[in-house]
Amino acid sequence: MxxxxxxxxxxxxxxxxxxxxxxxxxxxxxxxxxxxxxxxxxxxxxxxxxxxxxxxxxxxxxxxxxxxxxxxxxxxxxxxxxxxxxxxxxxxxxxxxxxxxxxxxxxxxxxxxxxxxxxxxxxxxxxxxxxxxxxxxxxxxxxxxxxxxxxxxxxxxxxxxxxxxxxxxxxxxxxxxxxxxxxxxxxxxxxxxxxxxxxxxxxxxxxxxxxPRDALWAQHTQRRFELVTTGDAGWLRTEPGIEVLDFAAGSALFAADSDAAAQRVLRRAVAEGEVHGFTPQHPSLAEIYKEVIQ
Structure with a gap:
């Protein structure tokens, strides 16, 4: 070493x-x-x-x-x-x-x-x-x-x-x-x-x-998730602790200020309609780099 x-x-x-x-x-x-x-x-x-x-x-x-x-x-x-x-x-x-x-x-x-x-x-x-x-x-x-x-x-x-x-x-x-x-x-x-x-x-x-790369991802960036659902996910914009980053028909990319907030979104999405995907999204190294050198 x-x-x-x-x-x-x-x-x-x-x-x-x-x-x-x-x-x-x-x-x-x-x-x-x-x-x-x-x-x-x-x-x-x-x-x-x-x-x-x-x-x-x-x-x-x-x-x-x-x-x-x-x-x-x-x-x-x-x-x-x-x-x-x-x-x-x-x-x-x-x-x-x-x-x-x-x-x-x-x-x-x-x-x-x-x-x-x-x-x-x-x-x-x-x-x-x-x-x-x-x-x-x-x-x-x-x-x-x-x-x-x-x-x-x-x-x-x-x-x-x-x-x-x-x-x-x-x-x-x-x-x-x-x-x-x-x-x-x-x-x-x-x-x-x-x-x-x-x-x-x-x-x-x-x-x-x-x-470790994964540890730096977790340490220096927001928790981000992609939600894919058949229902209308417009309610995401009013969820506390959630910032909608991108929105399109049937999918949304959002940041959560805690794991609890992300899990709350998942429970509501299941209640609102059929969920096809709920996936953590890693930021790019370029985003981490910009964050830590500022």
Whole structure:
């Protein structure tokens, strides 16, 4: 388990991280979201030891992270970091060998990973000839080839088309299912919402929310429900503790200030007519994000 506690960082008088703390658990995908300049990349670089910190701790399984621990980390930076003149498979094999794998093992691992990422037909091409999206896939392969215990990815879905997003997402889910702790940042909130088990939201260098996705939904948003009925649901507008958000023939979306109010609506709907649906509605990650950074 990767854990940050009280991490702070300043450049002169400008404080870019202030008491940052959160956990990235094994077997879970943690989405790290925030606007440009919020502190995501700085936080990741501190975890990796690329940047120093002014205060706080970065711990792995309860002990301070060491250089040996970081050799078991996989990192994909937002910037392109591959050698453009090297062939795709050659490059991935080279990186695996740096981690101690034999050439046959490194070649087998690299070829299998590139095939899984949809680059099987491009293994003999130079990196510089690949599209930006395929270069992104190659960078992900570079971060994964040594089977890291902790995986840190800065904007892994940038530049990918929808099909490539699905491929990369599937690979990350497989790694998490195998017990890897995965932290990834992204501005694509719909992708984060679909993938993540846990969320960390940062703004102006401070953590505004962190925890399991479902818990954050419950903590930071209204209780919302969709009611589908054969009866006239106009009475919803006069129910205490209820705010009607959308209304159409046969259905209504409403917010309730308590579970008791929602259950009262359900009982009345059953009394008024046939109920075809009564479903909790989760807000989008974009709505949660806007709420917690304000």
């Amino acid at each position: 990767l854990h940050l506690q009280g991490v702070s960082k300043s450049y002169g008088t400008h404080r870019v991280l202030d008491d940052v703390g959160f956990t990235v658990a094994p077997g879970r995908l943690t989405g790290f979201v925030g606007g440009n300049g919020a502190g995501k990349t700085t936080t990741m670089r501190i975890v990796l030891g690329v940047l120093g910190r002014d205060a706080g701790e970065v711990m792995l399984d309860g002990a301070p992270v060491t250089a040996a621990d970081r050799r078991r980390f996989g990192y994909m930076p937002e910037e392109r970091g591959l050698y453009p003149k090297m062939k795709v498979l050659e490059h991935i094999v080279y990186l695996a060998r740096l981690h101690g794998f034999t050439k046959p093992d490194a070649t087998a691992r690299g070829a299998a990973l590139l095939e899984r990422l949809g680059l099987g037909e491009r293994v003999g091409d130079n990196i510089e000839t690949l599209s930006l999206g395929n270069q992104q896939r190659a960078q992900i392969a570079a971060a994964l080839v040594h089977d890291p215990q902790v995986l840190i990815l800065d904007e892994p879905f940038s530049g990918l088309d929808p099909l490539a997003v699905d491929v990369v997402a599937g690979v990350l889910q497989e790694r998490a299912a195998a017990g890897v702790a995965v932290l990834f940042s992204s501005h694509q909130l719909d992708v984060v919402e679909r993938l993540c088990d846990d969320l960390v939201i940062i703004a102006a260098g401070t953590i505004r929310a962190a925890g």
